[in-house]
């Protein structure tokens with residue numbers, strides 16, 4: 001919306017000028033231009049400072065050389081203002097280097113007194129530029145705040161999901177696990193107390209089904225809450241790769257450089273979930289024959305790289321509106337102070353690379369309760 005009040009309000013000019021004659025010239029030039037304005041003259045730095053306490057201005061015009069100080073001293077005062085009006089040097093010839101230096105310091109413009117006819121135009125342009133600059137700064141601040149809110153929200157969601165997963169794993173363990181263990185006990189009892197071959201055959205079949213159910217619930221718990229991470233990231237990734245190769249038949253190589261330090265749990269979980277999502281994507285989309293997972297912590301940065309030799313991600317698929325896997329990984333990497341790179345070439349494959357600088361120790365706490373050994377059947 002246009003600032004209509006500003007359009008109709010006279011422009012408030014503060015004129016830093018020791019010559020009353022020159023001030024009159026400025027007055028006349030502005031009157032001649034037809035713009036509506038009010039103008040106050042100050043001659044000293046003290047008066048300049050005082051004027052900011054009693055009024056606000058839309059523009060400051062400043063002579064370059066005044067008795068005992070220059071426009072640079074005045075500029076330094078203006079720099080301290082919270083709302084800084086455009087500052088235009090309106091001076092006798094000061095030479096190009098001085099004018100350029102003034103603009104470099106952040107002053108809005110320079111106009112020689114001989115060009116007074118252009119003054120109204122220069123003032124209006126400086127005010128417009130200032131307005132645009134303020135609007136951009138406001139928009140940038142709003143965007144940054146909104147990005148921060150989004151990142152906080154993603155972090156919160158991530159933490160909630162992990163907690164929810166841990167809770168479901170616990171339910172499976174306590175409810176389903178408990179019942180399966182009881183059935184196992186009863187089946188064993190029946191097998192011990194029966195001589196009927198048909199009955200024993202049924203017990204055998206039921207036991208087989210039971211083994212399957214126990215295996216399935218263990219697998220589901222493991223996916224929900226990888227207890228294997230208690231043994232460290234390397235063991236967990238190794239387990240993930242072995243399971244992936246067995247399930248998909250895709251040759252999966254895992255290489256881990258020796259880990260110097262014990263990794264933070266949140267970083268381990270982020271790396272694990274990154275590998276998990278990358279492998280899920282590979283099984284769904286890559287149509288590849290080989291996968292390599294490499295883990296290193298060289299030069300103080302944890303790097304996890306999951307590479308396939310499949311079809312690559314088509315450019316149109318990168319911004320799929322409903323695809324949150326890779327987007328979630330980007331956000332998740334940020335919560336531990338890291339970042340995600342996706343490198344892909346049509347027909348040659350895809351690499352998902354997670355990098356996390358180690359040793360900063362500053363990141364969100366979205367850990368799972370790893371060291372609770374109750375979560376195994």
Ligand SMILES: Nc1ncnc2c1ncn2[C@@H]1O[C@H](COP(=O)(O)OP(=O)(O)O)[C@@H](O)[C@H]1O
Nearest residue numbers: 281282285286312313317323324325326327350
């Ligand atoms: N390794 C891969 N090889 C080929 N295409 C992939 C691979 N990983 C992801 N993609 C493509 O990128 C898209 C976005 O992936 P993702 O963000 O995980 O979302 P989703 O799996 O929910 O579709 C996928 O839909 C797929 O088209």
Ligand SMILES: [Mg+2]
Nearest residue numbers: 277281325326
């Ligand atoms: Mg996915």
